[in-house]
Amino acid sequence: MQSDLVSVITPSFNCSEFIGETIESILSQTYSNWELLITDDCSTDNSRDIIEEYAAKDSRIRLLKLKENSGAGVARNNSIQAAKGRFIAFCDRDDRWYPDKLEKQLAFMSINDCAMSHTSYMTCNENDKITGIVVCRKKETLKSMCKDDKMGFLTVIYDTSKIGKIYMPELRKRQDWALKLKVLKICKEAYGMKEPLAYYRKRVGSISNNKRSLIKYNIAVYHEILGWSKLRSNLFFYLCFMPTHLKKLLFLRYLNS
Numbered sequence: 001m002q003s004d005l006v007s008v009i010t011p012s013f014n015c016s017e018f019i020g021e022t023i024e025s026i027l028s029q030t031y032s033n034w035e036l037l038i039t040d041d042c043s044t045d046n047s048r049d050i051i052e053e054y055a056a057k058d059s060r061i062r063l064l065k066l067k068e069n070s071g072a073g074v075a076r077n078n079s080i081q082a083a084k085g086r087f088i089a090f091c092d093r094d095d096r097w098y099p100d101k102l103e104k105q106l107a108f109m110s111i112n113d114c115a116m117s118h119t120s121y122m123t124c125n126e127n128d129k130i131t132g133i134v135v136c137r138k139k140e141t142l143k144s145m146c147k148d149d150k151m152g153f154l155t156v157i158y159d160t161s162k163i164g165k166i167y168m169p170e171l172r173k174r175q176d177w178a179l180k181l182k183v184l185k186i187c188k189e190a191y192g193m194k195e196p197l198a199y200y201r202k203r204v205g206s207i208s209n210n211k212r213s214l215i216k217y218n219i220a221v222y223h224e225i226l227g228w229s230k231l232r233s234n235l236f237f238y239l240c241f242m243p244t245h246l247k248k249l250l251f252l253r254y255l256n257s
Contacts, residue, residue: 007037007087008034011092016047019038019093025091029097030103042068074170086160088158090157095199098196114189118136118192119194119197121154133256140189141188142184145180146240151180155198163187178225218241
């Protein structure tokens with residue numbers, strides 16, 4: 001698989017504090033056949049300048065730009081559209097990968113002959129202090145992923161030779177979960193690699209931390225992406241998703257205590 005190009009998808013918006021670390025983690029990969037497609041979503045800081053400096057030094061890095069602020073989902077889709085690789089991988093603007101992530105994960109996908117895979121990952125704070133680990137399960141299905149998003153998006157890779165290019169739906173939030181569900185509707189199973197191969201940065205005030213505001217978007221995924229009725233979507237979220245999600249949080253708290 002060393003000959004197969006991997007397209008790494010990264011959205012950028014006012015991320016000058018961390019985007020350099022993200023890019024460095026891609027540059028450090030032991031698997032060298034990759035392209036990094038960063039779409040900037042109209043940043044107002046010097047994020048673009050930092051990315052352009054890296055792009056000038058390494059032709060595998062490309063900076064793409066949106067004409068108006070449209071959200072991370074649109075930014076990712078813009079990069080996916082421009083991607084030339086067989087494999088599509090995701091690494092957000094403030095996350096990092098282990099140096100051997102691509103090498104190990106692609107070998108894992110080859111052994112299991114799977115269309116989508118993910119791995120366990122470490123969590124850290126804004127000062128890079130490790131705060132815990134999120135351990136993935138061996139397999140996820142559409143059914144299990146409807147109950148709760150159990151796949152860290154910064155670890156997801158899918159194979160376009162098996163399922164084609166899959167784009168994010170036009171939702172302002174929760175598009176990453178929706179994309180995984182769209183892929184699972186096609187390939188049925190995603191394989192999890194237990195070894196942690198990435199660092200997820202938890203930032204104070206980030207969108208992912210504002211859980212309460214995400215409720216309507218979770219329900220929208222059921223209704224708009226899976227085609228469920230509004231009644232079914234609401235009932236499933238409160239009676240199935242929430243209990244499963246809370247159980248996961250309690251387990252992670254126990255695991256990392």
